[in-house]
Amino acid sequence: METFKNETWRCPDCKRKLNKSNVKDWKCPNCDDTIWIMADVNGNRYVLERIKAKEIQKDDVILLDGMHSGEEVKKVKRFGKKIRIYFRKNPALTETSETFFNTIIGNWEPKD
Numbered sequence: 001m002e003t004f005k006n007e008t009w010r011c012p013d014c015k016r017k018l019n020k021s022n023v024k025d026w027k028c029p030n031c032d033d034t035i036w037i038m039a040d041v042n043g044n045r046y047v048l049e050r051i052k053a054k055e056i057q058k059d060d061v062i063l064l065d066g067m068h069s070g071e072e073v074k075k076v077k078r079f080g081k082k083i084r085i086y087f088r089k090n091p092a093l094t095e096t097s098e099t100f101f102n103t104i105i106g107n108w109e110p111k112d
Ligand SMILES: [Zn+2]
Pocket: 011, 012, 013, 014, 015, 016, 028, 029, 030, 031, 032, 033
């Protein structure tokens, strides 16, 4: 899973700004909610959530490593501890269920 320069991390629940020292598994230490990551991906301002392969669902939009736009999930299949993710355009991927992925949940506007 790719990370980006100048990411900012915030909890959508308690609105707290977070950083490396207090985030574990991309969740808020207070709420246990999945945090929002504001990232600039080659000029695209995406709000990301980092979730495990086992949490990915049909119609989620995944930002695959090295890509600048999202890929829609067509189908997810489980094989024991592995997950196979089928995309609408990209070839399918097989990963362990604990592998993190960037999912795009929206866009953000920079503040002046
Ligand atoms: Zn929180």
